[in-house]
Each structure stands twice: as C-alpha cells, then as structure tokens.
Amino acid sequence: MNLVFTIKHFFLAILLSFLTQMIIAQEINVSENLKIMKLSEHSYIHTSTITLDNGATFGCNGFIYRNNDEVYIFDSPANDQALIELIQWLQKELKVTIKGVIFNHFHEDSTRGIAIYKKNGILTIGSKKTAKLLITEKREQPDQIFDTSLTLQLGDKTILNSFFGEAHTQDNIVSYFPDEELLFGGCMLKSLKASKGNIDDANLQEWSNTITKIKQAYPKLKTAIPGHGNYGDSELLDYTISLFAIKK
Numbered sequence: 001m002n003l004v005f006t007i008k009h010f011f012l013a014i015l016l017s018f019l020t021q022m023i024i025a026q027e028i029n030v031s032e033n034l035k036i037m038k039l040s041e042h043s044y045i046h047t048s049t050i051t052l053d054n055g056a057t058f059g060c061n062g063f064i065y066r067n068n069d070e071v072y073i074f075d076s077p078a079n080d081q082a083l084i085e086l087i088q089w090l091q092k093e094l095k096v097t098i099k100g101v102i103f104n105h106f107h108e109d110s111t112r113g114i115a116i117y118k119k120n121g122i123l124t125i126g127s128k129k130t131a132k133l134l135i136t137e138k139r140e141q142p143d144q145i146f147d148t149s150l151t152l153q154l155g156d157k158t159i160l161n162s163f164f165g166e167a168h169t170q171d172n173i174v175s176y177f178p179d180e181e182l183l184f185g186g187c188m189l190k191s192l193k194a195s196k197g198n199i200d201d202a203n204l205q206e207w208s209n210t211i212t213k214i215k216q217a218y219p220k221l222k223t224a225i226p227g228h229g230n231y232g233d234s235e236l237l238d239y240t241i242s243l244f245a246i247k248k
Contacts, residue, residue, distance in 0.1 A: 030089050033082040037231075042066050042157070043180055045225060046073075048082035050109050060109045061227055063184040065177060066096060067155040073101040074175050074184045075227070076112040083113040087120055098122050099154065102161055103142065104186030105172040106133035107201075109227070114140040125150070127163060129171030164217070165210035166203035167244075168227075174214055181222040183214070190240045191229025207244035211237050 028036040037045040044064040049057045062075035071090060077083045090096050100123035103111045111134065117124050118140075126134070126142035127150075134141060152159040160176040167188035175184045183189075187197070188210065196202075215221075215237045224236040 031082075031085055033079060034077060034085045034089070036064075036089070039182075039223065039231075040180065043177070043182060043223070045231060046077060046082075046086055048077035048079055048086075050078035059228060061225060061229075061231075063175070063225055064090070065154060065157070065159065066094070067157045069096050070099050070154055071096045072099050072152065072154060072159065075104050075110045075186060076101060076114075076117075078109040078112055080113055080116065083116055087116075087122070100125050100144070100152075102126070102150075102152075102175060103130055104175070104184070104227070105169045105188075106130045106137065107169065107187065107198075110186060111139070114142065118143070125161075127171055127173055129163070130173075133169075133171055162217075164213045165206050167207040167210040168198075169201045170203060176218055181218075181220050182225070183218060183221055183223070184225045185214070185227070185236070187227030188240070189224060189226040189236055190243055191226045191236060192232060192239050194226070194229050194239075194243075196243060197228070204244060205246065208241045208246065211240045211244075215241070 026038040028038060030036055033048055035047045039045065042065060044066065046062045046064055047059055050060050051057050060078040062073065062077060065072050077086050087098065090098055101117055103126040114124050123144060124142040125144045128145055128147055131141055131145045148163040150161040152161065157179050161173055163173045172186060172188045174186065215234065221234045223231060224233055225231045226236060
C-alpha cells in the first residue's frame with residue numbers, strides 16, 4: 001500500500017512540475033513580426049523572422065533579461081519592423097528602461113538595426129572581434145566594445161558575457177545568467193534535431209570543442225536558448241557537440 005502511495009505521489013509531482021512549466025512559459029503575440037515567450041519573471045525569448053535570399057523565412061531567437069524596471073536585450077530581432085515593435089513593447093507594455101543590447105556575433109540576425117537603437121538612445125554592446133567584422137562588412141559599430149568577457153549588472157543580478165572559442169563564427173559569445181542558471185547561446189547552439197545550418201563563417205574544427213568548454217564552465221545549466229528553434233536544457237549542448245564532432 002505504501003509503495004502504491006509513493007508511486008502515485010511520484011507521478012503526481014512530475015505532472016505538477018510539467019504543468020507549472022507550461023503555465024510559466026507564456027507566449028505573447030506582439031504582431032506577425034514578433035513573438036515573445038515569457039519563461040519567468042526575469043526571462044523572455046523574442047522571436048522574429050529573417051527572409052533569406054531565396055525568399056524563404058526563418059525564425060530567429062533573442063533574449064530579454066528583466067530585473068524590476070530595467071532590461072537588457074540579447075541579439076536584435078532579425079528585421080527592422082520587429083526591432084521597432086520590440087522597443088515599443090518593452091517601453092509601453094512592460095514599462096521598462098532598456099539599458100542596452102548585447103550582440104552575440106556579427107551576422108545580421110544578431111546585429112540588425114544598430115542605427116535604430118542609437119536613434120532611440122539605447123546602448124549597443126559588442127566584442128572587439130564583432131566590431132572588427134562589422135568594419136569588414138562596412139556596417140556601423142557598437143557604442144561599447146569589450147575584449148573577451150564583460151560582466152554586467154542589472155540591479156542585483158549578474159550577467160556574464162564570454163568568448164569561449166570559435167564555432168558558428170569566429171566572434172560568437174555566450175551570455176550566462178547565474179541566478180536563473182540560463183544560457184543564451186545564439187547561433188552556435190543548436191536546437192534538438194536541427195541541421196548544421198549556415199556554416200559559411202564557421203570553424204567546424206573547433207565548434208564541438210567550444211561548446212564543450214561552455215558545458216564545463218556551467219555544469220548546473222537548467223535552460224539553454226539557441227539562435228533558432230526551441231529552447232531546452234543542457235541536452236542542447238550535448239546535441240551540438242555531437243552534431244559537430246570531428247569524425248576520426
């Protein structure tokens with residue numbers, strides 16, 4: 001009898017945990033251009049679409065970190081309309097101050113609309129490697145440039161932005177949020193069952209090694225957000241490592 005009682009409570013606990021996650025993860029349709037997924041009081045995923053040269057559209061993820069009445073944005077929406085809508089939604093609906101936007105890498109699905117941010121008085125932040133590649137692309141520079149790591153404070157919350165090595169691009173960083181045990185990996189991190197995607201600027205020899213370093217740095221990771229596709233947990237790192245493993 002006690003065994004049956006214990007088993008019932010075990011499965012009930014799993015069910016309640018699942019339902020809690022479903023309730024917490026709230027999808028907000030801002031427009032056809034922009035979707036927001038609220039993961040918690042502090043964490044939001046913004047998703048927009050980029051149109052490829054062949055006319056196909058592709059969903060792109062970014063992240064919003066909130067503490068009280070301030071936020072940082074991580075990666076820009078992939079089109080100007082979605083970018084403007086995100087700024088308006090944050091300012092008018094959430095009624096928060098946007099402290100800045102941090103770019104994961106130099107590609108346009110990460111750094112779109114630097115001029116729009118500057119016009120709105122929003123600080124743009126990128127690494128030296130990203131800034132150098134933007135010069136090569138004859139594109140505008142971020143306001144604040146850092147070397148290989150940058151620690152930001154959002155009230156009492158810490159944000160760690162770090163370069164671990166080349167992968168999707170030679171400049172890609174990740175942003176880690178210790179209080180949430182959450183990683184925004186951008187395009188170097190793949191969703192489950194994803195293909196290798198755009199590898200034009202990739203370092204295929206180092207991709208798996210770079211993700212392995214990230215996994216070792218953040219062993220308690222609970223949430224992982226890729227640049228495209230569904231978010232998950234540390235399983236996304238394992239999948240990405242295996243996807244780009246060098247066959248011997």
